[in-house]
Amino acid sequence: METTEDSGNKSLDFIRQIIADDLQTGKHQKSITRFPPEPNGFLHIGHAKSICLNFGVAEENGGICNLRFDDTNPSKEDVAYVRAIQEDVKWLGFSWGDQVLYASDYFPKLYEYAVELIKRGKAYVCQLSPDEMREYRGTLTEPGKESPYRNRSIEENLDLFEQMKAGQLAEGTHVLRAKIDMASPNVNMRDPVIYRILKAHHHRTGDTWKIYPMYDYTHCLSDMLEGITHSLCTLEFQDHRPLYDWVLDTLETPCHPRQIEFARLNLTYTVMSKRKLLKMVEGKYVDGWDDPRMLTISGLRRRGYTPASIRNFCKTIGIGKSESRIDMGVLENEIRDDLNVRAERRMCVLDPVKVVIDNYPEGLVEEMIGQNHPQNPEMGERTIPFTRELYIEREDFMENPSRKYHRLGPDREVRLRYGYLVRYVSHVKDEATGEITEIHCSYDPDTKGGSAPDGRKVKGTIHWVSAEKGLPVTVRLYDRLFSVEDPEADKDIDFLDQLNPQSKVVVSCAIAEPSLAKLQPGETVQFERQGYFCADPVESTAGNPVFNRTVTLRDSWESKK
């Protein structure tokens, strides 16, 4: 077996080096890896890291990466998850070998290996209760005690194991244990359970099996059976590596995959464990696994994140062995980068205030021309109807603007993007509320399209939508799901108490340029000055699209204020 010790923390290079060495020495012809999710929940951004790593290194070395479901605990698993996981991996842009693999496909072989273990005197059936077993296991500082059932004869073990398999014994009464060392300083080696009785319906094998193998026993053998060369997993399995190796060594298997560990992903302002995500879904704290606020792959997809942005994110954070918490801003930067080049621009007013162009003819509709992308003429252009009454963003007008404010205000001239230069005339205010209800402007007919023939410049360009031709839309603005950087930092506070009440804001009076009516669900556009918005692929009302905000634009005005 491999005895090489890890050194240093540069896991990716470490992994690459090991693989390169193994290939060069002829130990392996190509590298075969696997991505082994348990189908007990949806995949999240943390899995994406593992997916990119496993599929990535296989690709780099002309090998393949298997998709294998680690479905050894039927009580937690479901076919719905199996389906969703496959979709998510595909969507991320990866493909596995000829077929999807399942640990449950190996149940017969795994059983044979267990019998072999018993025959070699390396496993025994134990009747200690769970409580007793915990007692016998010892503690972190004290060695365990040997089970009174440890030295049964091979024949008796074989017979009992057969009875377990046949369903003749009750759940919790008997388990099969590896006979290793109850005094091992590594508690994982203190005669770990390798099979338990579970009379649950399995989503693939039905009621065939009454006993199910444990992870530690299953994983190494599954890897071996598939000819996996490098088995990449997260840090918490480091203590399990001796057991992984013990099973393969004891069984003298024809090949022996090498387990290498790396740190799992943590992000600020979110939680990552499936257990917690499940709690949020079941407790209806979110609308489902694909709620756009969730950092699940399907949530991110619905939110408008692209596969490329997630792959780039995984590349940029790297692989290491030290626990870290990546700033959410890194992920957000990746999606901005990607969407900036591919999303078409549109105008949409989220918080409208009416503007009347006093000197613009009533009833006239002019079709203005807007570039779909300011840096890429190949993306074409669209027309935008301009009318006497328009809406602009409420925050684009200020009664008493500071010198640094470049938008509309008393005595100011600004450009309506792709429209006209307009000058402030007056504004109307609701006496009772103090709210501005209407702004009157005059336009310069010589500035159609937005540029002045006399070459005069204006500092501000604002976006607008025709009041009469505009398309009402629903937009959902998302803030971070949690209000604190590390929702799990304080162990006395439940992470659910850290949920951010502002995490979802629905804007129903938004109005957008009419060209948005043609947008397909799932497509993303940039609402100029507002951010990137994805037409919700799940929810959409005919003629009144629902948009999820993917991410905001950076706004230096915000920081200058």
Place this chain on the structure above:
RNA sequence: UGGGGGAUGGUCUAAUGGUAAGGCAGCGGACUCUGACUCCGCUUAUCAAGGUUCGAGCCCUUGUCCCCCAGCCA
């Protein structure tokens, strides 16, 4: 107080005995029909103390702090 890991700016990653580099964040500036994008500039780091060496983030010694492990979960 057992075992296994880890520690480089605010954050993440690189530098394998030879000028501590890059991304994100931050700050300043240029440009701009998006206060976006783009471009330019700047601030900030080797856990500590010893040792080896011409030279140490890297090697050695001793500490400190952090994470994981006592499921019939994975």
